[in-house]
Amino acid sequence: MKNKLNAFSLFFLTGFLLAFSGRAQEKKTLFIILDGIQRELLLKNPTPHLDQVMAEGGYYPAHVGGMRGGYSETPTVSAVGYNSLLTGVWVNKHNVRGNSIRRPNYHYWTIFRHFKEDYPHKTTAVYSTWLDNRTKLVGENLEATGRLQLDYHFDGLEVDTLGIPHDEQSDYIREIDQQVAAYAAKDIREKGPDLTWVYLQHTDDMGHRYGASPQMDSAIQEADRQVGLIWSAIREREKNYGEDWLLLITTDHGRGEGGFHHGGQTDEERATWIVSNKALNEIASQTPGIVDLFPTMAHHMHLSIPKNQAMEVDGVSLLGEAHASHLSGSLSGKDLSLKWESYGNGKTGRVWVTPTNQFRYGNSDLYRLLGEVRLEEESANFDLQVVPNNLKVVLEIPSGFINVWVKQTD
Structure with a gap:
């Protein structure tokens, strides 16, 4: 009888653990943008809270700026970088060319819109020092974004000049960052939004005012403490509710000589970084772009991006099995040559092309299948039989799509 009871107890305990394990797989994602922190200063400064996150996942040099000198070259400007992260595409597609945000192309959906399309009853949040x-x-509640609604937000303090008086030293932005981080941590601990964006600005202000300086160092260390508030809340959620959180922390641009300004295409202005609480795949060792964070989050959250939209995404997931990345191509007459980076898994892909770009207007492009390729060969050549002026080329891989635009070299 004792053995039977022990067996029953073991069975019951196993069932309970399995049930809890299933609950543990509830996916949550939070990404933080710490504005304008160049790599060398991040690594130079003591950042114990970021170090804790890195210890669970890693630190990865990354980049912004698109294809330098090419069709997707993207200004290393704040709002431009934010939108490249949100949409997974460079400026030639999302059309946010500066901080004025004049004419975004909302046909390239943000991660928030995709998330709400798939999970209308799950919750989203933005906690930001910039409204x-x-x-x-x-684009909350805009007709162009389908009247997208967020569930929680805390922002707009920077326009409240009575409640938070502005000062020339930008101390008010430091205070707003602190309030934003504290509010975000409280909401995360109590409400656990499923998809969350936290944006903190003070580091960028210090860079513009003082360059690489003690003031910038102090701002980085303060940003680390604010990250610590949020990380602590995530750890509590994981412990108390068994949730599976992906935390991605990055910056939107580097800084030029002296650490003051940005916007151009120097190596220093393009150089960024990613910190993750999860180990990323082999592609992350190839200096990933900010556009790679969109498909990474989509992978973690199991989003089903429609094919015509997925074929436009410029990034590739840094989670899961790596198949191919860094697609490039050239077009000479009827000859199309393609190259890519392969990760040696013996898989095949398919190449699609279209001479049109109707997607940017909200319409569909008609793609033609050129053929199948072995990804391990890392190159392919095709005779198009006609001479197009330019092409959108998409390489379909087991984990999704990668794309490149090519034009005639003659």
Whole structure:
């Protein structure tokens, strides 16, 4: 009888653990943008809270700026970088060319819109020191974004000049960052939004005012403490509710000589970084772009991106099995040559092309299948039989799509 009871107890305990394990797989994602922190200063400064996140996942040099000198070259400007992260595409597609955010192309959906399309009853949140992130980039309640609604937000303090008086030293932005981080941590601990964006600005202000300086160092260390508030809340959620959180922390641009300004295409202005609480795949060792964070989050959250939209995404997931990345191509007469980076898994892909770009207007492009390729060969050549002026080329891989635009070299 004792053995039977022990067996029953073991069975019951196993069932309970399995049930809890299933609950543990509830996916949550939070990404933080710490504005304008160049790599060398991040690594130079003591950042114990970021170090804790890195210890669970890693630190990865990354980049912004698109294809330098090419069709997707993207200004290393704040709002431009934010939108490249949100949409997974470079400026030639999302059309946010500066901080004024004049004419975003909302046909390239943000991660928030895709998430709400798939999971209308799950919750989203933005906690930000800049109101435009929610109202213009995410585009809350705009007709062009399908009247997208967020569930929680905390922002707009920077326009409250009575409640938070502005000062020339930008101390008010430091205070707003602190309030934003504290509010975000409280909401995360109590409400656990499923998809969350936190944006903190003070580091960028210090860079513009003082360059690489003690003031910038102090701002980085303060940003680390604010990250610590949020990381602590995530750890509590994981412990108390068994949730599976992906935390991605990055910056939107580097800085030029002296650490003051940005916007151009120097190596220093393009150089960024990613910190993750999960180990990323082999592609992350190839200096990933900010556009790679969109498909990474989509992978973690199991989003089903429609094919015509997925074929436009410029990034590739840094989670899961790596198949191919860094697609490039050239077009000479009827000859199309393609190259890519392969990760040696013996898989095949398919090449699609279209001479049109109707997607940017909200329409569909008609793609033609050129053929199948072995990804391990890392190159392919095709005779198009006609001479197009330019092509959108998409390489379909087991984990999704990668794309490149090519034009005649003659």
